[in-house]
Amino acid sequence: MDSPNEGLPDGRRAKVSPITRNALLVSSSALPVIEAIVRSIGSKVVVKREMRRTARPKVIAGLVFTETVMSRRVLGLSLRALRALPRRHLTTDAAPVQETRDVISMDHLLRAVRLRADPAFNTVIPMRTPESWADAVLHQSDAVAPTSGSASQIQQPMQRNMHDSYCEFVLPFGSNPKLLEQYTNVHGGIRTGMLMEHLDSLAGSISYKHMLGPTVESLGKIQDRGFYIVTASVDRLDMLAQLDPKRDLRLSGQVIYTGRSSMEVAVKMETLKDGAEETVLLGRFSMVCRDASTHQARVVHPLIISTPEERALYSMGEDLKQRRQSQALRALSRVPPSSTEAAVLHGYYLQHGQEESKDVDRVWMGDTCLEKTMLMFPQERNVHQKIFGGYLMRLAYELGFSNSSLFMRGGHVRFLSLDGIAFRQPVPIGSILRLTSHVLHSTQSAEFPLIVHVGVTANVVDVQTGEERTTNEFRFTWCRDEEPALVPQRKVVPRTYKGAVSRIFRLVFVDKKQRRCCGWRGSVR
Template identity: 65%
Template sequence: MQDSYCEIQLPFASSPEFLENYTNASGGIRTGLLMEHLDSLAGSIAYKHMLGPDVSKLPKDAGFYIVTASVDRLDMLTSLYPVRDMRLDGQVIHTGKSSMEIAVRMEAVGKDGTEKTVMLGRFCMVCRDARTHQATPVNPLVLETPEDQTLFNLGEVHRRRRATRAGKSLSRVPPSSSEAEALHSLYLKYGDEQRASTADIERVFMGDTRLEKTMIMFPQERNVHQKIFGGYLMRLAYELGFANSCLFTRDHVTFLSLDGISFARPVPIGSLLRLTSNIVHSASSEQYPALVHVWVHADVVDLDTGTEQRTNDFRFTWCKETGPPLKRMVVPKTYGEAMQWIEGRRALEMGSEIRQLRKRA
């Protein structure tokens, strides 16, 4: 496993000139840019696993290429404040026939050399034949230590969980009885105009939370395969989702987790890309006065026909850590929106479960 290890040093605290390129409007770090680096790091790790630890550059005739299939999760464990030097690192922890799971980590490095984990995440990369574009085998992992075996077993758990989650997708099976009951309760309380007008929380229809941007994809953002870099798309989606969350909560929000990204197809250079975001679930908890789950879709627009083709789905969760409970509730109108509402509910429940497990650990 250690043969695929890679790291990136980001001297935010020790180099004010370097920090200037990453500073956000609040004086902190642009999280979307860090996500872009994590995707680049995951790609480097995957190629290093396939080409060997001594590789210094990508050969032109490798016979294969690697793409990001999905991002399972990215969880923010602690604040990026105060600004400190950062190290992004990771390695391959699991391999299948043509896939690799890559664990990545972001650590803050103090002046005294102490390290604190800020973010953890998992990328799923797949290997394709350069000529046929079909799946091609990846190098199997050699497990040398008990720690290697533990990480590999964890990757196997993640693989089975992905399969289980796909089987429970609302595009395949109906919602559970408890989910249907929660949706019905929401309808009874906020669906009817008369009831909604007497509630102490403002009703906001999901369709009214739509926020979008349309952009031309320039070659400066290309990857080694001459397509638009996936990390750049992650950053665009993150920034749009953040803006939508701020508009919905009418306040500044804090990034909590990236709950999943799927990459359906590459985005060509020169294409017209439409990013569309919606708030699909909102809630309050004891720990967070406001929780907002945002779904961002990326579509390539065909200028000749006006049709759109889905390329990516991004799902994020933002929160407010202080202040009064959220007084706005997103409500679906259509059956399709209701399914998105349930998916958002599942994401918030999963995030809460993960945070509880980490707290107990």
């Protein structure tokens, strides 16, 4: 008989109940969330009881629960169901199957936590107080130098419930044709870039709601509240299903994890029709709180974890933060490629990269460059008088979409995911922004005949010296649905070391992406 621990990572072995080999000891408080997840994957749940006194922490599917009660429940799971449970790995990279399970589990957990939120405050979204650009400039010039005893530094953090930060708003596309017209793209669908702009704004409002409380509707002046919040990064935005312009769209989210000065925010989009809900997108934002006077890290309010669902979400947020930090330390901009990565790249060069190659489908990465240069106006500013991050996301998305469309040579291009955004520095009002995009990798899968990964870099240009400073980096993935015979299979080949490094990053990522994309369809409905 197979062991129920088979497939679990080292250090995450679950204890086997003496009642049955295919059973796990589960704390009574953890049972509801595990039952919900198991039912969602169609497995049979058998609940039995066993009396045992223990105070040692238990690891259930990678989550640590401390049992302090005498009553124990044994959840009888088949080996197939055990393998289907979401597992938390504190590793530097998540396996594709694990990431798929994480997304599915997060969707169910967010829905459970949403039900605890007070409906009276669900649509309360802290917004920026209207202020003219002239007044904003005047207030900046009148700013007082920071002092060690400023009010913003002596306020003490207070605990917040996870559902206190829940926010939602609905775009009534199905019932408001005039609104739909403002979001319609050339194919009759919905402009995804505009929705990304809303999601970034929503993540900021959720963070402010966590800091200010569930009843606050206006942010007020930054000098009065003593802090401001910025988007540090976007971990992922995964499109789980295609958008339906005939249905209303609900955008929602909440804080799922807090560090000392950072917050992990989960957001989602759902289509609504006749009482039915379908999740079409899930994403994670990393937000950072800064002191208004010193611009240093500001302590955020910690979360109160009161249910198994909240504990599971908190663990996911913590793992996301640790994984992101680990990946940053191992980035190819800091450490050289491994011997395996170098060997893979060299093999690809021997096959496609030589100048005399007869490969007619080869496209040099440098030849896929597409640029856009813009002047940044104050109408697109955020609460701390810099260019709004969501606006930059939309600009990068639209440039990346254009590049992928040109590379695929027409046809319907479908967005799959935003694979990551790094917000290195703010973009000042009045600066010149240069967006540069490249096709980093192209591949195919059993489900998608052509998948294209596009990178977009945002640089601020110094008008006097001409020097450029990178402020943002974006990574997107698009695909085409046509039959393979109708799609030209083109291969992107790097010509420079910089391009080769970019390709290594995509080669590491692409296999995970392909298997993850195949798991989306039908997974979350």
